[in-house]
Amino acid sequence: MAKETISQTEGLCKEVTNCIRNAYDRGYKQGFKDGNYNKEFFCNLNFEHGTYKGLDDAWECARKIVQREANGEENIVDERLDGYDTFMTYTAAECITRIKEYEEKQKQADSEVKVGDEVVDDCGIKSVVVTDEITSDGCVSLLTNYYQTTQLYPIKKLRKTGRHFDQIAEVLEQLKEAQDETK
Secondary structure, three states: OHHHHHHHHHHHHHHHHHHHHHHHHHHHHHHHHHHHHHHHHHHHHHHHHHHHHHHHHHHHHHHHHHHHHHOOOOOOOOOOOOHHHHHHHOOHHHHHHHHHHHHHHHHHHHOOOOOOEEEEOOOOOEEEEOOOOOOOOOEEEEEEOOOOEEEEEEHHHOEEEEEEOHHHHHHHHHHHHHHHHHO
């Protein structure tokens, strides 16, 4: 009788183990199914968000190209092309990449203003920096063709164009030498 009880107990244990395994498998399958449904939902939601983000990035890129052209500034995607030709030649992704590269270079270059740097003020007027010295109120001296004078202008409101005129520094050095000779 003891052998029969052990055999029955082992049989029950196997049945219970199979039942637990089947319940686990059913739960796993249902969880996987639910997870894929939610995964698909969240992927679509993120795809939509990503699509709108991409559209916003492309629109901002186009806006920068057109604004620079309207201000008479150099095309930062390809200086040989106007805005229309830029849109016809490059993809949005290529334009965005080139603009980001340009803006990174500008950030590095903007930290240093040197004599001879061409800058644009917040009104779109191009000038050339004529001194390395920044005044106590954060201004730098500019030579502006528009006014045909020099003026002090807040450095925070200037944006470098990327052009530089070494001749300005040379002329200023020659003037300084000429002034030193007369003393």
